Structures are given as structure tokens and as C-alpha cells.
Amino acid sequence: MIRVVLIAFLFFADFAIANTIPPVEVPDTMSERVKACTACHGKEDKQGRDAYYPRIAGKPEGYLFNQLRNFRDERRHYRPMALLLKGLPDQYLRDMAAYFASLKQAFPPPEPLKSSPAEIELARRLITQGDAGRKIPACVECHGKDLMGTEPFIPGLLGLPRVYIIAQFGNWQNGGAMRGETPDCMSEIAKQLTTGEASAIAAWLAAQPVSEALSERVNPTAPLHGKLAERCSSIVLQSGGVQ
Numbered sequence: 001m002i003r004v005v006l007i008a009f010l011f012f013a014d015f016a017i018a019n020t021i022p023p024v025e026v027p028d029t030m031s032e033r034v035k036a037c038t039a040c041h042g043k044e045d046k047q048g049r050d051a052y053y054p055r056i057a058g059k060p061e062g063y064l065f066n067q068l069r070n071f072r073d074e075r076r077h078y079r080p081m082a083l084l085l086k087g088l089p090d091q092y093l094r095d096m097a098a099y100f101a102s103l104k105q106a107f108p109p110p111e112p113l114k115s116s117p118a119e120i121e122l123a124r125r126l127i128t129q130g131d132a133g134r135k136i137p138a139c140v141e142c143h144g145k146d147l148m149g150t151e152p153f154i155p156g157l158l159g160l161p162r163v164y165i166i167a168q169f170g171n172w173q174n175g176g177a178m179r180g181e182t183p184d185c186m187s188e189i190a191k192q193l194t195t196g197e198a199s200a201i202a203a204w205l206a207a208q209p210v211s212e213a214l215s216e217r218v219n220p221t222a223p224l225h226g227k228l229a230e231r232c233s234s235i236v237l238q239s240g241g242v243q
């Protein structure tokens with residue numbers, strides 16, 4: 001009997017100690033690993049030159065993974081990141097992609113919209129209807145009705161800086177050196193847009209507020225199918241994509 005009481009006492013003592021002593025910090029946590037990243041892809045609103053850094057929190061895991069591989073393998077060029085990612089195995093990149101995809105982070109306030117009414121109308125038309133005559137599908141068909149992205153490979157378009165979006169269109173339009181060496185749906189679409197159209201679209205997108213309901217979206221749009229998926233198949237079928 002005494003033994004039982006003693007054991008019970010020890011058990012509860014252990015339990016009490018476990019509850020009062022804070023858990024030991026494990027140094028190799030994901031948030032430790034990505035500290036170098038959040039200096040640029042952090043929570044704070046970026047100003048001035050830094051306003052170029054794209055938001056990555058909450059983007060589809062497959063998209064983030066593909067981009068990390070593109071930077072590492074020099075298919076997309078940005079030197080500070082290439083240095084950080086050099087030699088990292090796919091699994092490590094996949095883990096980081098999963099981490100950022102699961103991250104909930106407030107969206108920055110919308111940028112002021114300085115476009116003319118005609119530019120606003122043009123942007124809205126291309127985004128929601130496309131241009132059938134030029135075989136440009138509406139952006140919403142792939143990026144989701146709410147423009148918040150389509151699992152697992154297509155990123156959302158809201159909360160990105162205007163200058164970043166303009167630069168991406170420039171990269172696609174000026175050839176493969178900067179973004180995506182293989183032709184894909186997005187570079188095809190970008191090449192069909194004029195500079196004026198791309199810039200009107202970028203201004204409009206960056207000026208859209210993102211409500212909490214949108215950012216908390218739980219039911220992602222269904223993956224692409226049919227013709228649209230075929231058009232993007234070089235991305236959708238990239239080997240080693242998210243399983």
C-alpha cells in the first residue's frame with residue numbers, strides 16, 4: 001500500500017514538475033530555419049525599396065515548392081535567395097514550402113489606385129472576362145474567382161506589391177532568363193498583354209483590399225481541369241511536385 005501511494009505521489013510530482021517547467025527550446029525548428037527568409041518575407045509592411053518583396057504566406061504549397069526549386073536551380077534569378085537555397089535538398093525546400101503555405105498572416109493594406117477610369121475598366125475586363133479574340137483566358141479562371149489562388153500550383157494575386165507584379169510580367173515578356181525557361185501558360189498569356197495592359201492589371205490587383213473572410217478561406221478552388229490544365233501542364237506536371 002505504501003508503495004502504491006509512493007508511486008502515485010511520484011507520478012503526480014512528476015506531472016506537476018512537467019507542468020511548471022517550460023519545454024526546452026529545440027533549436028532546429030522550422031521558424032528557426034526560416035529566420036533568414038522572414039527578414040524579407042516578414043510580417044511588417046514593407047516600404048520604399050523593400051516594397052518589392054512578394055508575400056508568400058498562405059500560397060499553395062506546390063507553387064512555393066516549384067519557385068524555391070526554380071531559384072535554387074537558377075531557372076528564376078534572385079541572387080540573395082539563390083545563395084540561401086544553394087545545395088539544399090528537395091525535401092528541405094518542400095518542408096519550407098509547407099511551412100509558408102500553412103502560415104496565416106494579415107494582408108497589407110491596399111495600395112492607392114491612381115489609374116484612369118479607362119484603365120480600371122480595362123483591368124477589370126481582362127481579369128474577369130479575358131479577351132476571347134486574342135485567346136487570353138480570364139485571370140479568374142485559373143487564379144480562382146476570388147483571385148486567391150488554386151491548389152496546388154497557382155498562386156493568389158492579391159496582397160502583392162504593384163511593382164512586383166509589373167516586374168513578373170516584364171520577366172515573362174522578355175524571355176525565359178528571369179522566370180520559367182520552359183514556355184508555360186503564364187508566360188504565353190503575359191506575352192500577349194501590352195505593357196499598358198499589364199500595368200493597369202498590376203495597379204488594380206494591388207489596390208484590392210483583402211477581407212479577413214477571404215484570407216481565412218478554407219475551401220480552396222478545385223484544381224484546374226480540361227483545356228486550362230493542359231495549357232499549364234508544364235507546371236502542373238513538373239516532376240517532384242507536391243504529392
Ligand code: HEC
Binds near residue numbers: 052053078080081
Ligand atoms: C534579401 C531578401 C530576401 C530573402 C532573404 C529571401 N527572399 Fe524570397 N524573395 C525575395 C524577392 C525580392 C523575391 C522576388 C524575386 C523575383 O522578382 O523573382 C522573392 C521571391 C520568393 C518566392 C516566390 C514568390 C512568388 O510569389 O512567386 C518564394 C517562394 C520565396 N521568395 C521564398 C523565400 C524563402 C523560403 C527564403 C529563405 C530561405 C527567402 N525567400 C529569402 C527576397 C528575399
Ligand code: HEC
Binds near residue numbers: 054185
Ligand atoms: C491558364 C491558367 C492561367 C491564367 C488564365 C492566368 N494565370 Fe497567372 N499563373 C498561372 C500559373 C500556373 C502560375 C504559376 C507560374 C509558375 O509556377 O511560375 C501563374 C502565376 C501568376 C503570377 C505570379 C504570382 C507570384 O506570386 O509571383 C501572376 C502575377 C499572374 N499569374 C497573373 C495573372 C494575370 C494578371 C492573369 C490574367 C491576365 C493570369 N495570371 C491568368 C496560370 C494562369
